[in-house]
Amino acid sequence: MEYLSSGKILIVDLASSETREEELDEGLISKRIGGAGINNYLYNSYKDYDPIVLGAGILTGTLYPASDLSVLTARSPVTDNVCHCPVTLKAGIEFKYCGFDYLVVLGASAKPVFLWIHDGVADISDGSGVWGKDVWQTTDAWRRDMGDDLIQTLVIGKAGETGSDLAQVSVNYWGSGDVWGFASIFGKKRLKGIAMRGMGLLEIEDPEGFVEESMRLLESVKTGPWKGRSGLYDLLVSLGKNDVADWVAPLVHRNSASYNVPYAGNTFVYLDEDPSLLKEPQGAEPGLLLTSPYGLIAAKDMGLSAMDACRLIRSCLRYGIDPEMVALIASRDAKKRREDIESSMDSLERKGMKPWRPPFSPMVPRQPVFADFGVEGEPGQLEQWWLQRQALAYVFGIDPLFLIMSPELTAQSMIEAVRIGSGIEISEETLDGLVSEICGCN
Amino acid sequence: MAAFSGYPRIGIYTGGGSSHSWLWFADLFERLGFWDLCFLDEAAVRQGALEHVDVLAVSGGDTFALAGALGCEGAGAVRRFVERGGIYFGSCAGAYLPMPSSKLPLNLFNFVDVRIANLASKIPPALRLREKFYTRYGCRYVFHPVREEILLGLKSKELLSSSSTIKAPLYGGPAMLPGEAVKVIASYKGFTEKTVFLTEEETCRITLIDKAAVVRCPLGDGCFYLFGPHLEHPRYPEANRIVGEILAVETGTRLPDGEEQSQTTAEPGLRIRSFNSALRRELGNARIVAAAMEFLNVRWIIGAKCYEPEKLRVFIEAMWRRLPLVEKNIATSENAEQLLSLGARTTHLLRELKTAVDEGRESDRLASNLFRVLRDYTACFLHLYFQTIKSLETVCRGKTGRLNHGLA
Structure with a gap:
């Protein structure tokens, strides 16, 4: 995979303390596009090893408007379903610029560790110094020790270490859309978190065309409600x-x-x-x-x-x-x-509280915000609309909140951006099938 | 000394007193296809390394510190090197070095009959960048009237085939008053819209215009080429071409028709995965901290020079962009262990320096130490890099020749 991608999948086995890389095949992108689409594929490929998958959308980190998203995928200990947690702020793109499009974490470590991913290198580092520290202390420690305040983190606090199913993976200091207890999976693996810093570049097949199309879209969304x-x-x-x-x-x-x-x-x-x-x-x-x-x-x-x-x-x-x-x-x-x-x-215990079952995070309102998408009518139509918009966000790497504000960002515009940016043709049928699968993947 | 039996062996001085600009020479020679490069610190020069090179390039930096680092033995080695037919390229501080001086330790290097034109008993008023405007020189001052881009008029038609006027950057290099035996290759001709005037324009004009900017000074069987402006600067291909043409003429080699990049078509050789991985890891770690340092409002005074954080990354990026090629073809390298050790030391020092700056502590000494280690690290890396290029060249030579870079 030459464009819009580093072309690499990183596999980390915490049990053996080994890392390896696999090539990201263009055929896989043609079928499963990216983000949650490929995360699901990787999850299923390694499901016997209790995987956590972190994946970037195919448009993540580009000039396509709102392309901030990477996706954390795992089986929730709360619902027993495979779910997708949005990774936003600057962390989503930082991962993509680290030199990998996907990260699969397998097995469990015998001692506390964290992953330090930077510029095509993945280190399984000793996490004993931060085990027991809270989310903010840990992020501060990693930024200080590695010497860069721009390091982005996915990190757990004491709740995750002790296996609470209320525990939430945090993006830097600020929590996340994890409502499925993903942090307790990190804790079980003795994985304190992932520190990321990427200074890489993305290649675009038709750079001028891609910039032009992105700017056109940006202009159109800027006049939105x-x-x-x-x-x-x-x-x-x-x-x-x-x-x-x-x-x-x-x-x-x-x-x-x-x-x-x-x-x-x-x-x-x-x-x-x-x-x-x-x-x-x-x-x-x-x-x-x-x-x-x-x-x-x-x-x-x-x-x-x-x-x-x-x-x-x-x-x-x-x-x-x-x-x-x-x-x-x-x-x-x-x-x-x-x-x-x-x-x-x-x-604190969840007992009696109804868990959130859909595969996408409820941190994004379940209705259009500001904009009129023409979906307020039939019962169930709104829920279906929301799931489909979220699926698009999680596959292409677009901010899931912005996607419920901007009808201008259509599936067709994303397909077109992928075509201009990478030369890969994605059919609407392929996308529809993938969206359906992800929305009902449980 | 090698007698130009093939391509000249070029030594680039990386030791005490040199700034990051020696990397520009490395970049330039690489682009021109002169890959037989070695990197020499003061100890190597003193210990006879110049006996094995045809060309010595001494870049910018701190002239007093250069002279101090090389010392009496180094001065003798440079003199013998040129007298025996060697070619000395001195740019900026490297150009000041062999000029006559009565000041210790500069007076060890009185090799050429060229005087400094930008020398004054009383410095003119500084309009900007005061910290870069002048350097004390005994009871007088070497001052730098302009920085950035200037125009040069070429004087030596028989030597150079390029156009009559070129642009090049000036970062404190000399305007020169040549003696009789000295040939002027180029003189300062004018300013451009990118010229930054550090003092009044009239003073700049009087000090620079029509003064020698590039000269050739014979000594024994060899010669000194002194460049006031940085002809080797990577953003000035026309000026680069002048260096290439001089090199070709003096060494009897021929330049390629156009600039060519180092070939990258060879198949990967033997991989030592753990070494590659460790090399990338340390370089990546260092690069991240160095980039983060650029957000900090700090500068360091080291010797007589002012260093900004951006200069840290110049060294690191010079290695980083060459890393993919090194990773392709690394057989066992005699300096692998040293390289990894220098990489780890660099990362450690960078992190220590960043912490010191973050905490508002004095950091000049740490920075000085870091720049020294960075020079060694980069020189060690480039040694490996050019070894790799040469080994890949051996693979490709049959297909392409040496970048069409045949001997005259």
Whole structure:
């Protein structure tokens, strides 16, 4: 595979501490395109070894709008289904620029380890120094030890180490869409996480054509209905959660976007500094980045103040546990004080809580946001629409939130971008079949 | 000394006092197809390495530090080398080095009858980049009126077939006043839109224009070529061509019709996987830290020179872009262990340096140590690289000849 790809699959066997590379065959891309499509294939190829698969979409890291996504695939210990967790912010593209398109982690290590992947090299490194550390300490330690603040991480906290099925793999410091306990699989493998830094390049078959098409698409999405909106505030309003939006607004410092995503969907709140501060804060950790509205919504429903809610979410992120689920369990157990919840994190249990069964993360609203996709009508139509949009995102490597805001980003435009960028022709039938398979892959 | 029986063996000085610009010579000779390169530090020069080379290239850097590193023995070795027919290419600091001086240790190198034109008792006012504007020279100052691109007028038609005017970058190199036996190859002719004036334009004009920029100074059976501007700079192919033509004329070889890249068509040779992997790992680790350093607002004063973090990556990228070829054909290498050790040391020092800068600690000494190790690391790597090229060339020679680079 020459274009839009490094052409390599990295296989890591933690049991034997060995790594090897396989060629990414162009035929496989023609049939299964990329991202979750090839992740499923790799998962099934190695399913006897309890694999975790990390894969980039075929458009990840390109100029195609919102191409920020890589996908983490594993069998959930919560649902026993194969599910796909979105890896966004800058981590999704960092993986692709590391020199591998796919990573398959097999077996379990006898001692704590982490993977250090950089520029075509994969090291199974000693993780004993960070085992027991929280998510933030671990990310800081790796960035400090390896000497680069741009290192991106997928990391687990104590929740994952101890096998909690509420544990969540975190992208850098900020949690993720993992609601399936993937972090506990990492913990079982004694894998503290994956540190990534890639300074590679992607080759494009027709660079001018690809840039031109990407710019054309970008221009068309920029006139979309999300224009003039940003952050979790407007997202919450679009979900009818104006009260939550207004409740958290005084803490908001800024909004930020993932790589190449036109909508700044993440919101940084300041807890220990003045949110109106326009210069570098004094403290090293002034607040946190909120990447999903649902933890906030659940925390407000508990009756917490916005400040306490955000502090609770911060504690969850550090501990490596799903904040929304923590808030829902606290409500169920009638816990009202943040401190009580924080002190009981290691004993929280899911019992009786209904797990999320679809294969894609619920961190993305299950309805169109801002835009009209013409899907509000028939029962089940909305759910089917959402699954199909998510499947497209997870296969091509497009931000799953932005894809429910931008009808302009169609399957045909993605197919065309792949054709221009790589010369590979993907038929709509192939894509339809793959989407169906992924949506119902359980 | 080899008597040009084939292609000249070229030594590139990488020792104390040299900056990153010796890499430009390596790049240039590689592009021209002169692959018989070796990399010499001060110890190698003192220990007789010049007896086995035809050409010595001394790049930019810190002239006093160059002279200090080479010392009396090094000076004697350079003199004997040229007297016996060797060709010395000195660029920037390497050009100042053999000029007459009364200052120790520069006075060990009084080999040519060329004086510095950009020397003043009182320095003119600096408009910008004060830290790069002048260097103390006893009670006087060598000052650098402009940086970046300048125009050169070529003077030596019988030597050069190129056009009469070329552009080249000037980063502190001399304007020269030649003695009688010295032949001017090119002189400073004018400025371009990319010229950066560090002092008033009139002063720049008076100091530079019509002064010698490239000269040939005979000594015994050999000669010194002194380049004020960096003719070897990778972004100036016309200037590069001048170096190539000089080299061809002086060594009796012929330049190819056009620049050619090192061939990469040979089949991979024996792979030593663990070595390749370790080499890539350390280089990759170092490259990541070096890139991260570029975000930091720091510079280091080492000797009389100012170094920015960007220069770290110049060394590392010079290796990184050549890595795929090295990985193709690595038989057992006598310096493999040394190379890996230098790689690990480089990564360690880079991380230590970054931590020191992050914590606001003094870091000049660490940086100085790092640049020294980086020079050794890069020289060691390039030694292996050119060994690899030559071994691949042996495979391909029957098909293509040496890049159409036949002997005269």
